[in-house]
Amino acid sequence: MHNYARLMKQPDRCTALLHPGDARARGIRHGEPVQIASKSGSLTIKAELTEDIMPGVVSIPHGWGHQLEGTQLALANRHPGWNVNRLTDDGTVDGLSGNAVFNGVPVWVSAVEEAGGEEEQSGNHQTQKH
Numbered sequence: 001m002h003n004y005a006r007l008m009k010q011p012d013r014c015t016a017l018l019h020p021g022d023a024r025a026r027g028i029r030h031g032e033p034v035q036i037a038s039k040s041g042s043l044t045i046k047a048e049l050t051e052d053i054m055p056g057v058v059s060i061p062h063g064w065g066h067q068l069e070g071t072q073l074a075l076a077n078r079h080p081g082w083n084v085n086r087l088t089d090d091g092t093v094d095g096l097s098g099n100a101v102f103n104g105v106p107v108w109v110s111a112v113e114e115a116g117g118e119e120e121q122s123g124n125h126q127t128q129k130h
Contacts, residue, residue, distance in 0.1 A: 014082060015048035017059040018109065023049050026111055033112040036060070038105055041086035044112055058109055060084045 016034055028034050030049040035042055036058060045060065053059055060082070085102075092101045 014045065014060070016045045016109075017048050017050055017053045017061065019053050019055040019057070020049045020051065021055055022109070023047060026109060028109070028111045035110050035112055036087065036107050037110075038087040038089065038107045040089045043082045043084075043086055045082055058107060 016036055018028065018034070023029070026034075028047050028049075030047060032047055033044050034047045035044050087105055087107060088100070088102055089105070090100060092105075093099060094101050
């Protein structure tokens with residue numbers, strides 16, 4: 001699907017959905033890059049502010065990860081995308097089911113400083129992937 005030109009004409013959908021109140025508290029504006037970090041990894045992605053997401057939650061609904069070495073999708077490699085599995089911890093399991101935790105991963109969200117590329121970590125959020 002991500003390597004089919006007709007389907008890739010849409011706007012960039014690989015964004016981090018944040019509640020405007022959470023973004024405001026961290027100095028984050030719509031369309032600006034943010035760093036999402038967990039104990040397992042981090043990524044920098046554009047923020048998309050929406051009232052449709054609950055405060056305290058981050059959602060990265062389209063985490064594709066086409067930039068990984070060895071990916072053989074020429075068209076898809078030219079489009080944005082992050083592998084959200086970089087944020088998950090393969091050692092954390094859901095107590096009730098015993099399955100790996102892929103949703104509800106604790107993360108820190110921070111604005112990315114333009115000048116020096118430094119990030120300020122503040123706030124603990126839960127990420128939910130759809």
